[in-house]
Amino acid sequence: MTYALEISDLKKTYPGGTEALKGISLKVKEGDFYALLGPNGAGKSSTIGIIGSLVTKTSGMVKIFGIDVDKDMAEAKTMLGVVSQEINFSQFEKVMDIVVTQAGFYGIPKSEAMPKVENILKRLSLWDKRNNQARTLSGGYKRRLMIAKALVHNPKLLILDEPTAGVDIELRREMWTFLKEINKNGTTIILTTHYLEEAEQLCRNIGIIDQGTMVADTSMKDLLGTLNVQGFVFDLIEPLEEAPLIEGFPLKLEDSLTLVAAVNKDRSINALFSEFSKLNIKIKSMRNESNRLEELFIEMVNSNEK
Amino acid sequence: MKSNYKVSVSLWTLTVKEIRRFLRIWVQTLVPPAVTMSLYFVIFGSLIGPRIGSMDGFDYIQYMIPGLIMLSVITNSYNNVVSSFYSVKFQKSIEELLISPMPNWAILLGFVLGGVARGVLIGFIVFGVSLIFYPEFTVANPLLTITVLLLTAILFSLMGFINAVFADSFDDISIIPTFILTPLIYLGGVFYSINILPDIWRSISMANPMLYVVNTFREGMLGASDVSISFSLGMICAFIAILTGACLYFLKKGTGIRQ
Numbered sequence: 134m135t136y137a138l139e140i141s142d143l144k145k146t147y148p149g150g151t152e153a154l155k156g157i158s159l160k161v162k163e164g165d166f167y168a169l170l171g172p173n174g175a176g177k178s179s180t181i182g183i184i185g186s187l188v189t190k191t192s193g194m195v196k197i198f199g200i201d202v203d204k205d206m207a208e209a210k211t212m213l214g215v216v217s218q219e220i221n222f223s224q225f226e227k228v229m230d231i232v233v234t235q236a237g238f239y240g241i242p243k244s245e246a247m248p249k250v251e252n253i254l255k256r257l258s259l260w261d262k263r264n265n266q267a268r269t270l271s272g273g274y275k276r277r278l279m280i281a282k283a284l285v286h287n288p289k290l291l292i293l294d295e296p297t298a299g300v301d302i303e304l305r306r307e308m309w310t311f312l313k314e315i316n317k318n319g320t321t322i323i324l325t326t327h328y329l330e331e332a333e334q335l336c337r338n339i340g341i342i343d344q345g346t347m348v349a350d351t352s353m354k355d356l357l358g359t360l361n362v363q364g365f366v367f368d369l370i371e372p373l374e375e376a377p378l379i380e381g382f383p384l385k386l387e388d389s390l391t392l393v394a395a396v397n398k399d400r401s402i403n404a405l406f407s408e409f410s411k412l413n414i415k416i417k418s419m420r421n422e423s424n425r426l427e428e429l430f431i432e433m434v435n436s437n438e439k
Numbered sequence: 440m441k442s443n444y445k446v447s448v449s450l451w452t453l454t455v456k457e458i459r460r461f462l463r464i465w466v467q468t469l470v471p472p473a474v475t476m477s478l479y480f481v482i483f484g485s486l487i488g489p490r491i492g493s494m495d496g497f498d499y500i501q502y503m504i505p506g507l508i509m510l511s512v513i514t515n516s517y518n519n520v521v522s523s524f525y526s527v528k529f530q531k532s533i534e535e536l537l538i539s540p541m542p543n544w545a546i547l548l549g550f551v552l553g554g555v556a557r558g559v560l561i562g563f564i565v566f567g568v569s570l571i572f573y574p575e576f577t578v579a580n581p582l583l584t585i586t587v588l589l590l591t592a593i594l595f596s597l598m599g600f601i602n603a604v605f606a607d608s609f610d611d612i613s614i615i616p617t618f619i620l621t622p623l624i625y626l627g628g629v630f631y632s633i634n635i636l637p638d639i640w641r642s643i644s645m646a647n648p649m650l651y652v653v654n655t656f657r658e659g660m661l662g663a664s665d666v667s668i669s670f671s672l673g674m675i676c677a678f679i680a681i682l683t684g685a686c687l688y689f690l691k692k693g694t695g696i697r698q
């Protein structure tokens with residue numbers, strides 16, 4: 134089995150002495166859609182920087198489709214596309230020129246690049262803005278331009294560092310559809326995000342980094358499976374003074390009309406409802422509490438920090 | 440074979456991008472030297488020059504022409520590379536190059552060719568301006584002239600590159616040109632022959648590398664020089680080799696461009 138990405142014992146200490154990575158290992162299978170999560174400063178961008186040779190590593194090994202970047206950097210790079218967290222194009226150039234020039238750096242002459250660039254820009258809704266100076270684009274479109282640049286040489290592995298940060302809901306959904314589509318067509322995708330809902334929607338496998346170490350590397354399914362408590366929110370018809378006490382179901386009153394329950398996975402929610410009826414608590418509606426993955430994430434990161 | 444082709448496409452892309460950059464901002468890059476040099480020719484050539492008389496047997500304005508061309512070529516090749524490479528670093532668009540499979544030597548060569556293109560173009564512009572003021576000028580040794588022109592542009596493009604590698608702010612890219620490069624050029628025989636200096640200053644001037652560049656070029660254009668030509672050409676080539684080595688080393692190490 135060749136892995137799209139294989140990292141072992143990757144360490145990075147910045148010149149100032151910050152130990153950003155303390156020995157990260159991870160493997161991403163070909164065709165995977167992988168989420169790399171972690172709190173601010175965890176080391177996600179450092180890891181991605183090293184993979185793309187934008188940051189020098191202190192030690193460790195990186196292989197892209199089985200090719201060690203220390204042995205054949207050029208070959209490894211032709212298979213890799215990276216969308217950096219920070220904007221990295223010249224603000225004064227035109228959208229079209231930026232993408233065509235990037236293709237040129239990959240060795241693709243302009244005549245060959247043009248049809249491809251047109252296609253990518255159209256799919257990312259940038260075609261109408263192709264002659265605009267990059268600095269005049271809004272934040273969301275700048276992100277799209279970054280993605281266009283990373284795709285121009287048909288990479289087999291695409292790594293995106295917070296591609297949807299600051300992107301509105303509609304654009305984000307469009308981007309999701311786009312990424313799902315290129316993943317389906319065979320491109321392996323690794324993505325970092327702080328929107329866990331996004332990771333849950335898109336990714337099959339997931340790695341969590343905290344303070345430069347891996348705290349989890351598993352499939353999304355398994356991870357969600359380990360979650361044994363689920364939160365439910367009940368909207369009440371009549372206000373309550375305080376949360377009722379019900380055996381086995383810890384309850385919390387968010388405001389007088391909203392009750393939150395933590396329900397253990399092996400318990401039936403029917404039991405809770407019958408208790409509510411006994412206490413004459415009338416439920417108007419019920420929903421899942423925010424994001425399950427979010428709680429798990431915080432739990433894992435907290436336990437790592439202890 | 441395939442990969443050689445790709446490298447040449449990437450080099451071509453970078454070089455064209457570099458040339459486009461200074462052509463796009465031609466008001467800042469191409470016009471000022473033409474204006475400044477016209478002023479020099481009017482004031483020192485036409486107005487004051489006749490009172491100075493001859494320098495090494497040439498009309499003063501004629502003597503000045505090679506010096507002023509060199510002055511422009513040096514500052515423009517240097518500035519082109521230092522400002523372009525620094526702004527690429529500053530805007531992070533250096534990542535576009537680093538992420539690509541382009542080899543370091545091609546990255547360096549692309550920036551240097553950009554600097555050389557601007558230096559040489561400015562050289563011709565200033566020469567064109569000088570012909571307005573001194574139409575009877577003929578070039579003594581065209582081959583030597585062109586050779587020195589190219590070598591000088593390469594040398595100072597490389598220096599600009601190193602300056603940009605170490606620059607951390609916009610101040611850093613003007614400190615060296617203002618406080619080191621310009622004084623050395625002005626004192627390097629652009630406006631006078633070191634034969635007019637007292638012995639002590641003549642000896643000190645001999646340690647100024649600009650003297651060799653300016654005088655070799657003057658030998659090409661006028662057939663007169665204060666220094667030995669083969670020695671100067673040798674030194675220029677040696678410096679180019681050393682600086683190229685240094686640039687490639689910095690690129691490999693990632694100095695100033697990779698954290």
Ligand SMILES: Nc1ncnc2c1ncn2[C@@H]1O[C@H](COP(=O)(O)OP(=O)(O)OP(=O)(O)O)[C@@H](O)[C@H]1O
Nearest residue numbers: 147149151153172173174175176177178179180698
């Ligand atoms: N150029 C640098 N010089 C010194 N320290 C750095 C540099 N870049 C990052 N760091 C440090 O390395 C650590 C990891 O940073 P990194 O950017 O990789 O985190 P991240 O997981 O991407 O965070 P975020 O979610 O905020 O983007 C942080 O402590 C950061 O301060």
Ligand SMILES: [Mg+2]
Nearest residue numbers: 177178218294
């Ligand atoms: Mg980051």
